[in-house]
Structure formats: structure tokens, C-alpha cells
């Protein structure tokens with residue numbers, strides 16, 4: 065089980081400081097969608113250049129033109145790129161094809177997918193690397209989480225790794241770990257804490273113990 069740090073509400077210099085602070089405890093650094101919207105793929109490039117040994121995920125949430133967008137994110141230095149599960153089949157297959165050509169990985173974000181079980185099976189057959197259940201900020205605000213969805217995809221996904229994102233905190237992590245995803249994605253649960261290093265260290269400990 066791995067830990068991914070999601071950087072969403074930060075500038076590039078703030079992102080660099082955060083990565084420096086918690087690097088030893090995280091396996092993957094995510095350049096979040098809001099950062100890409102604000103700063104462009106330059107954010108991916110700068111983080112990869114500053115931390116060359118770190119696995120960097122570009123959370124582009126691709127919905128169309130995946131071949132081109134995966135190509136651009138790869139050129140910027142992303143190791144993993146996200147595509148939406150709600151996208152057309154041809155889009156997700158195009159993302160996988162381009163990523164494979166470049167030695168990169170695709171994470172499919174199932175945010176907003178209603179027929180989760182059926183879609184997860186379909187997406188799994190396209191050869192994607194990760195399938196991620198995700199409660200976005202808007203549903204987190206009305207008290208939702210993705211635990212049940214994680215159990216659903218764990219039942220039906222046979223090839224891809226499983227991941228979970230959305231509002232995970234130190235207090236809720238033990239329950240998540242119990243469900244055994246391959247990847248746990250945490251944003252505000254680390255970046256919003258006073259002692260980020262201590263929280264990241266504790267999270268890494270729980271994840272290592274539970275693996």
C-alpha cells in the first residue's frame with residue numbers, strides 16, 4: 065500500500081516546500097487539478113526537476129483528446145496521469161496507448177461515475193494501471209466518503225491497482241487501510257495540518273503496518 069500526497073491549493077514554491085517537508089513519508093506527489101489550472105504543466109515540470117527521484121502524478125482529469133494531453137503531461141515529467149472514468153472508452157484506451165508508448169501510467173478517477181461496478185469492470189479491461197474511487201470536495205462538504213465504493217471496486221477489479229481519494233484524515237485512515245487499497249491519496253489531511261511532517265509520518269506508519 066502506498067501514500068500519495070495531493071497538492072491542490074498551493075503555488076509552485078509552496079508545493080516545493082511541502083514536498084521537501086514530507087518527502088521521506090510519501091511515495092507519490094500529486095500536482096492537483098487546481099494547481100494545473102493555475103500554473104499549467106509548468107508545475108509538474110518544476111516539481112519533477114526539483115525532486116527527480118519522486119514519482120509525480122499529474123491530476124489532469126482528462127475527459128477528451130487523451131493521447132495529446134498524456135503526451136504533454138509526459139513531456140513535462142509526469143509519471144502517472146489521470147483520466148476520468150466517465151470519459152468515452154476510446155479516450156481511456158487512447159490514454160493507455162500513449163502512456164504505454166512513453167513508459168508512463170494511467171490512473172482512472174471514477175469521480176461522478178454512477179454505475180461504478182459495471183464501469184470499473186470495463187475500465188479494468190482497458191489495461192489502466194490504477195482505478196480510483198474519489199469523493200470530490202463538493203460531496204465531502206455534504207458528508208460523503210468513498211469507503212463503500214472502494215469495497216465495490218475491490219470486488220470486481222482484477223488487473224488494475226485500486227486507489228481511494230477524498231477527505232481522508234489521520235482519524236479516518238485506519239478504516240481505509242482496513243479495506244486494503246493499493247494507493248491512499250491524501251491532500252488536506254496532510255497539507256491542512258499544523259505539523260505536516262508528523263501527520264505524514266503517522267500516516268505512513270499506519271499504511272506500512274496495514275500492508
Ligand SMILES: O=C([C@H](O)CO)[C@H](O)[C@H](O)COP(=O)(O)O
Nearest residue numbers: 070096097230231232250251252
Ligand atoms: O482530486 C482532488 C480534488 O478533486 C481537487 O482537485 C484532490 O486531490 C483529492 O480530493 C485529495 O484531496 P483531499 O480531498 O483534500 O484529501
